[in-house]
Ligand SMILES: Nc1ncnc2c1ncn2[C@@H]1O[C@H](COP(=O)(O)OP(=O)(O)OP(=O)(O)O)[C@@H](O)[C@H]1O
C-alpha cells in the first residue's frame with residue numbers, strides 16, 4: 001500500500017458559468033498527507049477549500065491534475081476510494097426523519113459494519129459528541145449545533161482511514177468545538193488521517209500538525225503554524241490603533257501589515273520601546289503581544305482571513 005494517505009498533483013478546477021464568467025477555483029494545488037497526520041486547509045471564503053475536498057472525496061471531477069487516495073486515483077477508481085474515506089460536508093445536515101442514534105447506526109450498517117460493532121460505535125460516538133440526551137429525537141427538532149455534532153458523530157464512528165471534514169466546528173459552542181478537536185486527535189492516534197478545512201486560525205493552530213494556506217485556488221504556504229510565524233521575521237507584534245496612515249513612520253522597525261484601521265508591526269523585543277516612543281509622540285495607542293498565526297496569515301496572504 002502507498003505510504004501516503006493522499007497525494008494531489010497540480011489540481012486545477014474551472015467552473016464553467018452558464019452566461020456568467022468561468023471561475024478558476026483551483027489553480028494548481030499540490031499537497032500530500034502522510035498516514036496518521038492531521039492537516040488543515042486554511043483559507044478565506046472562496047479560496048477553493050471545498051472544491052478541493054469535493055474532488056478528493058470523488059464528488060467532483062477536476063479540470064486537470066491528479067489526486068490519489070492510498071495510491072488509488074479518485075477519478076478512475078472512485079469505487080475503491082469511497083470505502084476508505086468519510087466526509088463531513090460543509091453545511092451538511094443529518095436526515096431529518098431519523099434520530100441521531102438511528103443515523104449513526106444506519107450509516108455504519110450501510111458501510112458494512114457488523115451489527116454489534118455498529119451498536120457499540122454508535123453509542124461511543126453519541127457520547128463523545130455529547131448527544132446522549134437528544135439521541136432519540138428526530139433530527140428535524142435539533143438545534144443547529146446539535147445537528148452539526150450529529151454529522152461529526154456519524155463520520156467519526158466510521159473510523160474510515162481518511163476523514164475529510166469541511167469546517168467541522170462551524171456553529172459549535174466552545175465545549176463542542178473542543179470535543180470535536182479531541183475526537184480528531186483520538187482518531188489520528190489510532191491511525192486515521194484527517195484533512196479538515198477551517199477559517200478559524202486558533203483551530204488550525206491547535207489541531208493541525210501542518211497546515212496549508214490556500215488563497216485564490218493556490219497554496220501560498222505549507223508547514224507548521226510555528227514555521228508560519230517564524231517566516232514573517234520577528235517574534236513580537238506591536239499593534240497601533242489608527243496607525244494605518246502612519247505606515248511610513250514605522251517602516252524602519254520591521255515588516256508591517258495593515259488590518260482595518262490598525263497597523264501591526266512585526267519586530268524584535270529590542271525595538272519595542274522605540275516604536276512605543278514614536279506612537280506616543282503621534283498620540284497613537286499601541287499594544288504589544290507575541291506574533292500570532294493571524295499576523296502570519298496577514299503577511300502571507302496580504303489580507304485578513306475575514307476580510308471581504
Ligand atoms: N458550482 C460552482 N459553480 C461556479 N462557481 C463555483 C461553484 N462552486 C464554487 N464556486 C466558486 O469557486 C470558488 C471556490 O469556492 P469554494 O467553495 O471551493 O471555496 P471555499 O474555500 O470552500 O470557501 P468557504 O470558506 O466560503 O467555504 C469560489 O469563487 C466559488 O464562488
Ligand SMILES: [Mg+2]
Pocket residue numbers: 049050051090166
Ligand atoms: Mg467551503
